[in-house]
Amino acid sequence: MKIFLVAGEPSGDRLGAALMAGLRALRPEVEFEGVGGPLMQAEGMESRFPMEELSVMGIAEVLPKYLHLKRRIRETAAAAVASGAVAFLTIDSPDFCLRAARLVKAAAPGMRTIHYVAPSVWAWRPGRAVKMAEVIDHVLALLPFEPPYMTAAGMTCDFVGHPVVAEPLATEAERAALMGPGPLILALPGSRRGEVSRLAPVIGAVLEQVKAVHPEARVVLPTVRGVRDLVEALSADWPIRPEIITDPARKRGAFAAADVAIAASGTVSLELAANGCPMVIAYRLHPVSFWLMKRAARIDTVTLVNLVSDTRAVPEFLGPACEAGTIAPALLDLLTPGPRRAAQIEAMAVTMDRLGRGGEAPGLRAARSVLAALA
Numbered sequence: 558m559k560i561f562l563v564a565g566e567p568s569g570d571r572l573g574a575a576l577m578a579g580l581r582a583l584r585p586e587v588e589f590e591g592v593g594g595p596l597m598q599a600e601g602m603e604s605r606f607p608m609e610e611l612s613v614m615g616i617a618e619v620l621p622k623y624l625h626l627k628r629r630i631r632e633t634a635a636a637a638v639a640s641g642a643v644a645f646l647t648i649d650s651p652d653f654c655l656r657a658a659r660l661v662k663a664a665a666p667g668m669r670t671i672h673y674v675a676p677s678v679w680a681w682r683p684g685r686a687v688k689m690a691e692v693i694d695h696v697l698a699l700l701p702f703e704p705p706y707m708t709a710a711g712m713t714c715d716f717v718g719h720p721v722v723a724e725p726l727a728t729e730a731e732r733a734a735l736m737g738p739g740p741l742i743l744a745l746p747g748s749r750r751g752e753v754s755r756l757a758p759v760i761g762a763v764l765e766q767v768k769a770v771h772p773e774a775r776v777v778l779p780t781v782r783g784v785r786d787l788v789e790a791l792s793a794d795w796p797i798r799p800e801i802i803t804d805p806a807r808k809r810g811a812f813a814a815a816d817v818a819i820a821a822s823g824t825v826s827l828e829l830a831a832n833g834c835p836m837v838i839a840y841r842l843h844p845v846s847f848w849l850m851k852r853a854a855r856i857d858t859v860t861l862v863n864l865v866s867d868t869r870a871v872p873e874f875l876g877p878a879c880e881a882g883t884i885a886p887a888l889l890d891l892l893t894p895g896p897r898r899a900a901q902i903e904a905m906a907v908t909m910d911r912l913g914r915g916g917e918a919p920g921l922r923a924a925r926s927v928l929a930a931l932a
Contacts, residue, residue, distance in 0.1 A: 558584055558586060558587045558588065558643055558931075559587070559588040559589070559590065559640060559641060559642040559643060560580070560587065560588075560589055560590075560591075560642055560643065560644050560646050560927075561589075561590050561591045561636070561637040561640050561642040561644070561645050561646065562576075562577070562589060562590075562591040562592070562593060562597065562602065562646045562647075562648065563591050563592045563593075563633060563637075563645075563646070563647045563648065563650075563653075563654055563657065564591075564592065564593045564594060564597060564608060564647075564648040564649070564650070565592070565608055565610075565611025565648075565649065565650030565653055565654070566608075566611070566649055566650055566748065567594060567748050567781050567783075568649065568748075568823070568824045569593075569594075569608075569648040569649040569650060569673075569674070570593055570594030570595065570596045570597050570608060571596055571720055571724075572648050572649070572673055572674070572720055572920075572923075573593050573594075573596070573597040573600075573648050573673075574593075574596035574597050574599065574600050574920075575720050575723070575918070575919065575920025575923070576646075576648075576673065576920050576923045576924055576927070577589055577597060577600040577601070577602065578600060578920055579918070579920040579921040579922075579923060579924030579925075580924040580927065580928070581600070581601075582921065582924070583921075583924050583925065583928060584928065589601060589602040590602065590603075590605075590636070590637075590640045590642065591604070591605065591633075591636075591637070591646075592604050592605050592606060592608055592611070592633060593608055594608040594609075595782075605632075605633070605636060606629065606632075609783040610625070610626075610629060611626070611629070611650055611653050626653060629653070630653060630656045630657045630660065631660065633657045634657045634658075634660035634661045634664065635660075635664075637657070637661050637665075637668070638661060638664045638665045638668070642668065643668070643669065643931060644668065644669040644670070644671055644927070644930075644931060645657075645658060645661045645668055645669070645670050645671070646670075646671045646672075646673065646927065647670075647671070647672050647673070648672075648673040648674060649673065649674040651672075651676055651685075651689075654672065655672070655689060655692060655693070658670045658672070658692040658693060659691070659692045661692075662691075662692045669694050669695070669930065669931055670692060670693050670694050670695075671693070671694065671695045671696070671697065671927060671930060672689070672693045672695075672696050672697070673696075673697040673923065674697070674698075674699055675696050675697075675698040675699070675700070675703040675704075675706065675707055675714065676689060678706050679702070679703070679706060679855065679856070680854065680855055680856045680859070681850065681853040681854050681855055681856075682853055683706075683855070686706055686707060686709070686710035686712075687710045687711070689710065689712070690710040690711040690712045693712055694712065694713065694930065695712060695713045695714070695715075695926070695927075695930040696712050696713070696714040696715075697714075697715060697717050697923050697926055697927070698714055698715065698716045698717065699716075699717070699718070699719045699720075699912075699919075700716070700719070700861075700864075700865060700912075701716050701865075701911055701912070703716065704716055713930065715922075715926040715929075717919050717922040717923040717926055718912060718913030718916060718917075718918075718919035718922050718923075719827060719912040719913060719919060720919045720920065721824070721827040721828055721830075721831050721909075721912065722831065722909060722912050722913050722914040722915075722916075722919065723918040723919055723920065724828070724831065725809065726809065726813060726831065726832065727806075727809035727810045727812065727813035727814075727832075728809075731806050731807070731809050731810035731813065732810050732813040732814045733810075733814075734807070734810050735777065735807070735810040735811050735813075735814035735815075736814055737775060738773050739771060739772075739773030739774050739775055740771055740773075740774050740775070740816040740817070740892050741774075741775050741776075741777060741811075741814055741815045741816050742764070742767065742774055742775070742776045742777070742797075742815065742816065742817055742818070742819070742888075743776075743777055743778075743779070743811060743812065743815040743817070743818035743819070743820070743829075743834065744760050744764075744776050744777070744778045744792075744799055744818075744819055745778070745779065745818060745819065745820035745821060745825050746760055746778075746788065746791075746821055747784075747821035747823070748780075748781050748783070748784060748823075749784070750783070750784055750787055751843075752821055752840070752841070752842075753784050753787050753788060753791065754787065754791065755841035755842075756821055756839060756840070756841055756879070757788070757791035757792060758791065759839060759841065759879055759880065759881055759884070760792075760795070760819055760839075761791075761792065761794065761795040761796065762881030762885075763819060763881045763884050763885045763888060764776060764795050764796050764797045765796045765881070766881060766885035766889070767797070767885060767888065767889065768796050768797055770889055771892070774797055775797065775800075776795070776797045776798070776799040776800070777799060777800045777802060777811040777815065778792060778799035778800065778801045778802070779802050779803070779807075779808040779811055779812075780801060780802070780803060781803065782803065785801065785803060788801060789801060812828060812829065812831075812832040812834060813832050813834075815832075815834050816834075816835075816892055817834065817835050817836065817837075817888055817891045817892050818834050818835070818836040818837075819836070819837050819839060819884065819888055820836050820837075820838055820839070821838070821839065821840055822838050822839075822840040822859050822860065822873065822875070824861065826838060826860050826861050826862050826871065827861055827862065827908070827912070829862075829905075830862050830904075830905035830908050830909060831905075831909055831914075833902055833905055833906075835891040835898050835901045835902065836862075836871055836891075836901070837871070837872050837873070837874065837884055837887045837888050837891065838859075838860050838871055838872070838873040838874070838875075839873070839874045839875075839879045839884055840859070840873075840874075840875050840876075840879060841875075841876065841879045842876065844876075847875070847876040847877075851876065857869075858871075858873060859873065859875065860873050861908070862901075862904055862905055862908050863904070865907075865908040865911050865912060866904040866905075866907040866908045866911070868900070868904045868907075870897075870900045870901045870903070870904035871901060871904070872887045874887075
């Protein structure tokens with residue numbers, strides 16, 4: 558059995574690696590080809606090109622790279638068809654992956670197509686599910702309320718749990734290594750170069766206000782290889798110089814030891830929730846991209862902790878609201894024990910329970926779902 562996988566983001570790389578491990582546990586003879594990051598490569602897949610080429614989000618951001626991405630779509634689909642794989646399994650990155658899946662279906666109608674991470678049709682552009690059903694047979698959903706949206710559009714779908722509930726938490730030694738005088742703040746400006754470029758200056762301005770109240774505050778900035786150089790350059794003049802880390806153990810310790818976080822919108826909010834770390838969410842898109850997304854939005858929050866817990870405990874500052882003058886007071890408020898901090902901690906616990914904490918590992922559940930879809 559051979560499966561062709563495609564992931565285009567660090568979060569997708571984590572999903573893919575856990576799925577590959579689950580598939581190998583259930584079917585030791587399975588083979589893999591495709592595109593992925595370091596975690597998927599560690600599970601035995603040689604990436605056809607660097608995954609980071611696909612880490613682009615927003616209409617204005619994609620346009621300069623459109624021709625290159627279009628060529629990669631054609632190359633990926635052709636490689637999948639030529640591989641002899643029984644399934645073309647794409648992970649998130651829908652703008653790239655679903656276009657590739659359409660070409661695969663056209664060239665090899667018998668190849669099963671599976672997409673991991675249901676599109677957020679509950680948030681915006683509900684018609685995407687129907688269009689997706691033209692090229693995708695089966696969906697693996699991370700959130701418990703998503704399968705009905707997929708099955709209504711004509712695909713099969715299983716809720717397989719969110720991988721954050723199975724990721725290892727810090728040991729006491731890892732946590733203690735980050736403890737020290739003063740509050741510890743996690744700065745998480747994102748994993749894409751565009752979002753880092755827009756958010757890092759805002760975080761720097763927020764830290765200036767934090768330092769005025771907590772001169773002893775410390776900052777840790779976990780990042781990934783694709784943006785480390787940019788992160789180092791853009792944080793060099795922050796009023797609190799951050800410790801930039803990529804080591805997984807030190808990152809776990811930072812998430813466990815931090816008193817509060819300022820984070821880009823995305824799955825990182827669930828990592829923070831798993832560690833019980835209160836947060837504020839901040840995000841800047843290109844103004845054109847933000848205007849288009851705002852017009853299409855069907856929900857009043859983009860933070861997954863808010864959505865899964867059915868609360869609005871996590872404050873978020875998006876687009877024009879992403880300014881230090883509004884973010885800093887919310888961050889400072891969460892550094893002090895009180896009702897807002899308590900409400901977030903409760904919402905984070907509810908979120909983890911609803912995402913499958915304490916059950917079978919999501920990677921293994923996803924593998925069972927894939928094998929059932931191929932049976």
